[in-house]
Amino acid sequence: MPTVSDCLFCKIASGAIPVTRLYEDEQVLAFPDIRPQAPIHILVIPRQHFASLAHTNAADSALLGHLLSATAEIARQQGLAKGYRLVINTGPDGGQTVDHLHVHLLGARHMGWPPG
Numbered sequence: 001m002p003t004v005s006d007c008l009f010c011k012i013a014s015g016a017i018p019v020t021r022l023y024e025d026e027q028v029l030a031f032p033d034i035r036p037q038a039p040i041h042i043l044v045i046p047r048q049h050f051a052s053l054a055h056t057n058a059a060d061s062a063l064l065g066h067l068l069s070a071t072a073e074i075a076r077q078q079g080l081a082k083g084y085r086l087v088i089n090t091g092p093d094g095g096q097t098v099d100h101l102h103v104h105l106l107g108a109r110h111m112g113w114p115p116g
């Protein structure tokens with residue numbers, strides 16, 4: 001699996017930095033966000049390094065679909081029957097701070113709109 005040596009989430013995916021693994025399969029991994037913004041705040045990442053969603057293309061559709069369906073399964077496992085919020089911050093204007101594609105799964109409280 002291609003990894004980037006100085007990428008925080010590649011190090012988490014490889015096990016070099018230990019995290020609580022809430023879900024994992026051959027393609028994706030989920031772990032708690034270190035600074036939770038909701039009672040449940042989970043990051044779901046592809047094992048493969050993409051700097052952001054903007055760095056994917058049509059050839060990655062199957063992986064991106066799996067990333068979303070795995071996230072829905074994690075939400076079910078977490079008991080989020082009343083709903084949840086998914087966020088993919090992308091690039092500087094999107095507020096992205098870690099340059100490895102990740103889905104934020106936020107739940108167990110009501111989410112406001114519009115986002116900040």
Ligand code: 5GP
Nearest residue numbers: 019031032033034035089095096097098099
């Ligand atoms: P972004 O701002 O790029 O959308 O989200 C990055 C997320 O990664 C933030 O919510 C931040 O709290 C989380 N984060 C940053 N460093 C670590 C870390 O070392 N471990 C974990 N579990 N989460 C981290």
Ligand code: ZN
Nearest residue numbers: 007010049100
């Ligand atoms: Zn990475």
